[in-house]
Amino acid sequence: MTDTLEIRNLHARTEEREILKGVNLTLRKGEVHALMGPNGAGKSTLAYVLMGHPAYEVTEGEVLFKGQNILELDPEERAHLGLFLAFQYPVAVPGVTVANFLRAALNAKRQAQNPDDPGISVLEFRKLLTEKMRLLGLSPDFAGRYLNDGFSGGEKKKTEVLQMAVLDPEFAILDETDSGLDIDALRAVAHGINALRGPERGFLVITHYKRILDHIRPDYVHILVDGRIVASGGPELADQLEAEGYKQWREEPVSPAA
Numbered sequence: 001m002t003d004t005l006e007i008r009n010l011h012a013r014t015e016e017r018e019i020l021k022g023v024n025l026t027l028r029k030g031e032v033h034a035l036m037g038p039n040g041a042g043k044s045t046l047a048y049v050l051m052g053h054p055a056y057e058v059t060e061g062e063v064l065f066k067g068q069n070i071l072e073l074d075p076e077e078r079a080h081l082g083l084f085l086a087f088q089y090p091v092a093v094p095g096v097t098v099a100n101f102l103r104a105a106l107n108a109k110r111q112a113q114n115p116d117d118p119g120i121s122v123l124e125f126r127k128l129l130t131e132k133m134r135l136l137g138l139s140p141d142f143a144g145r146y147l148n149d150g151f152s153g154g155e156k157k158k159t160e161v162l163q164m165a166v167l168d169p170e171f172a173i174l175d176e177t178d179s180g181l182d183i184d185a186l187r188a189v190a191h192g193i194n195a196l197r198g199p200e201r202g203f204l205v206i207t208h209y210k211r212i213l214d215h216i217r218p219d220y221v222h223i224l225v226d227g228r229i230v231a232s233g234g235p236e237l238a239d240q241l242e243a244e245g246y247k248q249w250r251e252e253p254v255s256p257a258a
Helices: 043-051 075-081 098-113 122-136 140-144 153-167 183-195 236-244 247-251
Strands: 004-013 018-028 032-036 057-065 083-086 093-097 171-175 202-207 220-225 228-233
Touching: 004 043, 018 043, 018 057, 018 202, 018 228, 032 043, 032 236, 043 075, 043 083, 043 171, 043 202, 075 083, 075 098, 083 153, 093 098, 098 122, 098 140, 098 153, 122 140, 122 153, 122 183, 140 153, 153 183, 220 236, 228 236
Parallel strands: 032 202, 032 220, 083 171, 171 202
Antiparallel strands: 004 018, 004 057, 220 228
């Protein structure tokens, strides 16, 4: 189905150890799924495997999107298909402005989908970028700065959200976007994400803490422990986790809710 991203029995490892041990999860457009878990549970590994990071070997399982197993595709092909990953630690690119980077990325996506596409013009892109920056509450001079170079933690995460707004993915994976943010930056980033919610986009929000979920209300919450999803439920599951921690799931894993 074109409106779902389905993860089936996904196993993955590095050279040192197995990390994902049979992850099953179905994401649908229009839904926000939160993935929570302790350090080392495999949350970021899942994000990287979905986007094709070469450091991880998939040993079993499949990820289905638009009628194909995307694990057979290169990372850029997955991005062109409609997936997006917001990094926990975005990389700085001195000498390349935010605007030039985003225009190049958008044109690469358009031309992958249609080789005859001449690309978006400078004037058309400037209008698009201004619109998205206004939606996210970003200053106009932001576009002229070098990508993540000298940016604060909050500015880096806002840039990731701006990339998502411009590239317009169908499924967005946010890997600990709240990491390192003070409360003002967290609210600003959450505002941007909420502005991009809608029936044509699904989200997987990966986080350690409930605080971002107070601003981005998820439809579903999943708990990942030792490479497996051990519990699934509604937003109240995050409240339970905040109160009780992971102890019960570490000691007595349960089957995911239907």
